[in-house]
Amino acid sequence: DAGITQSPRHKVTETGTPVTLRCHQTENHRYMYWYRQDPGHGLRLIHYSYGVKDTDKGEVSDGYSVSRSKTEDFLLTLESATSSQTSVYFCAIRAGRADYEQYFGPGTRLTVT
């Protein structure tokens, strides 16, 4: 499982509250990714990181921010949660020297009421 954990695994929060999801890896991978998964949309990239303090936007980054202060942790923050951000969030790391397959964490199910 590439040593990837996500916390919390489930969260219910109210509209307008800030939420932070954590992704933790134990194998010192440089690249980390945050996706959201919604019915009918597959996985969509929110943000990714290519090193400590190095991050960039993905396809659906509006309303989300990220931080990576150390290699093992990649945090995803919803500054003011909205109902449209109800989703399952997956963190992934990039592995492989040339082909760049990804390995995923178990996911966080977030419900915004």
Added chain:
Amino acid sequence: SQQGEEDPQALSIQEGENATMNCSYKTSINNLQWYRQNSGRGLVHLILIRSNEREKHSGRLRVTLDTSKKSSSLLITASRAADTASYFCATLPYGSSNTGKLIFGQGTTLQVKP
């Protein structure tokens, strides 16, 4: 917008039968990958095929890639109930090697009946 479109969206077969899923994409790619997702779990990498390869095998999995048609297929032979899952194709677009940003299709849900 999603790079990969998968077909069919859902597939139901009997144990022992073969399952074929198709993926189409829009732009040039470095490689195409297939992932499996069991209900309530994260995605698991299954197999990768590079743009200069036409066919690849791994156990009961066979992947083909036709870059002229921008399409790929995943064949699972002699399916088992444990193969019940959603299957996603993902492409690494040409020029994205530095970022490793994959683009995922919407997935095919496979049900294998015992």
